[in-house]
Amino acid sequence: MAQHTVSTPKLAFAPEGLGPEGEDSGATPYERYARLDVLHTLQQPRSKIDAELSFIITTQVMELLFDLLRHEWTRAQHALREDDLTEALAALRRGTHVQDVLNSSWDLLATLTPVEFTAFRPVLGEASGFQSSAFLHLEFLIGNKAEKLLAMYQGSTATHQELAGALRAPSLYDDVLALLARRGLAVDGTPSTARYQPDPAVEEAWRTVYTDPATADLAALAEALLDTAERVTRWRQRHYASVKRSMGAKPGTGGSSGLTWLKAAAEQDVFPELWSVRGAL
Template identity: 80%
Template structure:
């Protein structure tokens, strides 16, 4: 989103509507009358409330992280690297909170989780459209995953646009191309990003060439982001292993083995491999 974007007021939150609910201005502003009605356990297991609240908080943080990454992308497209770095740094703080949120789910014992797991039915965090959007923005794309949202055409259409558009790394590589470090831009695809020797060579020039401090800062900010993605996946894997072992995922995934494969996969791969040449 460009910095000059004018935000129009949402009529649903006009003062007249605010006066209809909430005891204080703070409650009306934060829509607490709605927020605190969204936690509705389906079992009598005490631990289910912690599970619901933690996953809802994660979903809100996914949206905030998307916001920061979109700001970073727009800044990169307009050659405003300083602003892109600021957005990426804010995003890293969001990622840190996300990663820490696994501490709450780690308190669930296998007995507690198994006690309310049946009420989840086929629901699974794997089905989160907000999280999938982030994965697409990272270059971890799969058109097949859009099939999950056939019953929600608006969501499916939005995800399809992210799938086919440039991700965060694509916009960084486009900047390298404009700066003459890549012979030609890397075209964003609809599948998982594949490492490139040309991209690795470009990042090597960034780290070793003269007057590239700005782009080297960008490289490190992107790696900070990538490292936190790895931590998220590792925490996810460890938490599932702790609470349910190798049982199949409730959404039909292979559970632990799928999470282990994801945890072993790096994003922005050339930023990792180039370190061996420095």
């Protein structure tokens, strides 16, 4: 299998105690380490509606967790390429804890009433969570790829290049299938730039994995992947329910069809053969 480079979120480092421009950064070692002087200045509501602050903080927390989840899924990919199932499983399990926190974060937005959201919605303009490059990178990592989505990032060369690289690179599931192929199972792990489509050969491979005692380690991997996939579905369902509760069937701020699009996304299975094979066992 060809070697592929997996990018990870870029971190900016500054000398201890100094910010990116060399200024003093924080009053205590803890504040300097966590860059709290910067963190607590990033919440800038554009309206006088109290609920907007909760909306901003929740979405910023989600973005940070997207980065952490990407980190864990990327570590899982590296481990799979090294045939290190122990580390791959550990990374996937850490990722499920991140997903659990992400899913719980919708509870904060559930407190937002339609009147409150409508009151500050105009200040969002065309801004939409659908435009999150970090979230789109996660979607590409789980095989939900669509090249047309890159168009919205044409104004940022670095972001566009990063996502174009993720589009062309193997997804997490591609790396899993490549591992199955190396273990002698008849599957194709060739990366694609299109959304992953179910393959009967892959379902048959998973049936073999679940029924052959010699592949118990791969069955454990399958269950960890299913834990990941189930939490992706929960995220989509919570997103759908949250939008339905706060704004009903209005079109999305970014021009999407709102509820219609979210409902369709929630009905798409991630790693589909891991679900369909259950009917064959």
